[in-house]
Amino acid sequence: MDMISGLRAAAAGTAGTGVDTARSRALLSDDLVSAFSLRGRTAVVTGAASGIGRQAAITFAHAGADVVLGDLDRDGLEATAAEVVAAGGTATVAPTDVSDRSQVNALAVAAVRAGGRLDVWANVAGVIRTCRIVDATPEDLDAVTRVNLYGTYWGVAAAGRAMKHGGSIINVSSAGGEMPAPTLSVYAMTKAAIAHLTRCAAAELGPAGIRVNAVAPGFTDTPMVQRLWTRPDGSVDEDARAQMLALRSAQSPLGTTATADDQAWAMLYLAADASRFVTGQVLRPNGGVVM
Ligand SMILES: NC(=O)c1ccc[n+]([C@@H]2O[C@H](COP(=O)([O-])OP(=O)(O)OC[C@H]3O[C@@H](n4cnc5c(N)ncnc54)[C@H](O)[C@@H]3O)[C@@H](O)[C@H]2O)c1
Incomplete structure (x- = not known):
C-alpha cells in the first residue's frame, strides 16, 4: 500500500x-x-544510492512519483530502486556523476524519456572532506566544490530547462553552512553557496512556475556521518558512535539527532503542492541547532 x-x-x-x-x-x-501527493509526477533524485537521497527517493515514490535515480554508485542505485519497486513504485536507474555537466544533462533527458515530463528535481548528492585552511590543497577545494556546488548548479540548470510545466527544485545545504567549525571550511563554503544559489535560481525561474528551495539538514544518521565511527576494517566503534550521537544530540533543544526520514519528509513538503507558495527558502530540519 x-x-x-x-x-x-x-x-x-x-x-x-x-x-x-x-x-x-x-x-x-x-x-x-x-x-502532499506526487501522483503522476516524475522526480529526479541525485545521491539516491545512499542516506538522505535514498530515503527521499523512497518517500517520493510512496507519495506516488515515478522516480529517476542518479548517483555514482550503481549498486546503491539498484538497491534503492528495488525498495521503490517492492513498495509498488516505479524507478529508473541512471548512473550519473553530478560534477559532469553533460552527465547531468543526460539525467534530465532520461527523466523526461521515462516520465514524459519533469516535475521535481532534488540535488542531494554531496561529499564532505575535512582539512585545515592552512593545509588545504587545490585538490581539497576541487573535490568538494565539483560535487557539492557544481553538481547542484548543473542540476538546477538542467531541471530549469527540462521543466516545461513548472516544477519544484530542492537543493541540499547544511547546518554547517551557517555554523563555522574548524576543518570544515570547504564543505561549509559550498553549502552556504548552495543556499544563495537557491535564492538566485528562485528569482530567475519563478516566472516559469518553477519553485526552488533548499533543506539545510542538521546532523543526520547516514553513511556520510557513520564514517566517523566506522573503523578501516568496516567494524563499528560503538563508543565513538555513542559519544558522537550524545555530543550532537546535546546541541539540539530536542535532545536528539535526525534520521534520513526527517529530511525526506521536509523534502516531500517542498516537492508537493503543499508548498506551492514557497520559493527561495531554506528549510532547516536541524532540531533547533541553528535557529
Ligand atoms: N548526514 C548529515 O548529517 C548531513 C547534514 C547536512 C547536510 N547533508 C547533505 O545531505 C546530502 C546527502 O548526504 P548523506 O548524509 O545522505 O550522505 P551519503 O554519503 O550517505 O550519500 C551521498 C551520496 O552522494 C553520492 N555522490 C557523491 N559524489 C557524487 C557524484 N559526483 N555524483 C553523483 N553522486 C555522488 C554518493 O555516492 C552517495 O550515494 C549531502 O549533500 C550532504 O552534504 C548531510
Missing part, C-alpha cells in the same frame, strides 16, 4: 490503525491528501 492509499485507508478506517476514524475522515480531505 503506497502512502496515499495508506492515508485513505486510515481515513476510511480500514488500515487497522486504531485512530478515531470519524475524526480522521474529517481531517483527511481530498485537498489535504492531494497537497
Whole structure:
C-alpha cells in the first residue's frame, strides 16, 4: 500500500490503525491528501544510492512519483530502486556523476524519456572532506566544490530547462553552512553557496512556475556521518558512535539527532503542492541547532 492509499485507508478506517476514524475522515480531505501527493509526477533524485537521497527517493515514490535515480554508485542505485519497486513504485536507474555537466544533462533527458515530463528535481548528492585552511590543497577545494556546488548548479540548470510545466527544485545545504567549525571550511563554503544559489535560481525561474528551495539538514544518521565511527576494517566503534550521537544530540533543544526520514519528509513538503507558495527558502530540519 503506497502512502496515499495508506492515508485513505486510515481515513476510511480500514488500515487497522486504531485512530478515531470519524475524526480522521474529517481531517483527511481530498485537498489535504492531494497537497502532499506526487501522483503522476516524475522526480529526479541525485545521491539516491545512499542516506538522505535514498530515503527521499523512497518517500517520493510512496507519495506516488515515478522516480529517476542518479548517483555514482550503481549498486546503491539498484538497491534503492528495488525498495521503490517492492513498495509498488516505479524507478529508473541512471548512473550519473553530478560534477559532469553533460552527465547531468543526460539525467534530465532520461527523466523526461521515462516520465514524459519533469516535475521535481532534488540535488542531494554531496561529499564532505575535512582539512585545515592552512593545509588545504587545490585538490581539497576541487573535490568538494565539483560535487557539492557544481553538481547542484548543473542540476538546477538542467531541471530549469527540462521543466516545461513548472516544477519544484530542492537543493541540499547544511547546518554547517551557517555554523563555522574548524576543518570544515570547504564543505561549509559550498553549502552556504548552495543556499544563495537557491535564492538566485528562485528569482530567475519563478516566472516559469518553477519553485526552488533548499533543506539545510542538521546532523543526520547516514553513511556520510557513520564514517566517523566506522573503523578501516568496516567494524563499528560503538563508543565513538555513542559519544558522537550524545555530543550532537546535546546541541539540539530536542535532545536528539535526525534520521534520513526527517529530511525526506521536509523534502516531500517542498516537492508537493503543499508548498506551492514557497520559493527561495531554506528549510532547516536541524532540531533547533541553528535557529
Ligand atoms: N548526514 C548529515 O548529517 C548531513 C547534514 C547536512 C547536510 N547533508 C547533505 O545531505 C546530502 C546527502 O548526504 P548523506 O548524509 O545522505 O550522505 P551519503 O554519503 O550517505 O550519500 C551521498 C551520496 O552522494 C553520492 N555522490 C557523491 N559524489 C557524487 C557524484 N559526483 N555524483 C553523483 N553522486 C555522488 C554518493 O555516492 C552517495 O550515494 C549531502 O549533500 C550532504 O552534504 C548531510
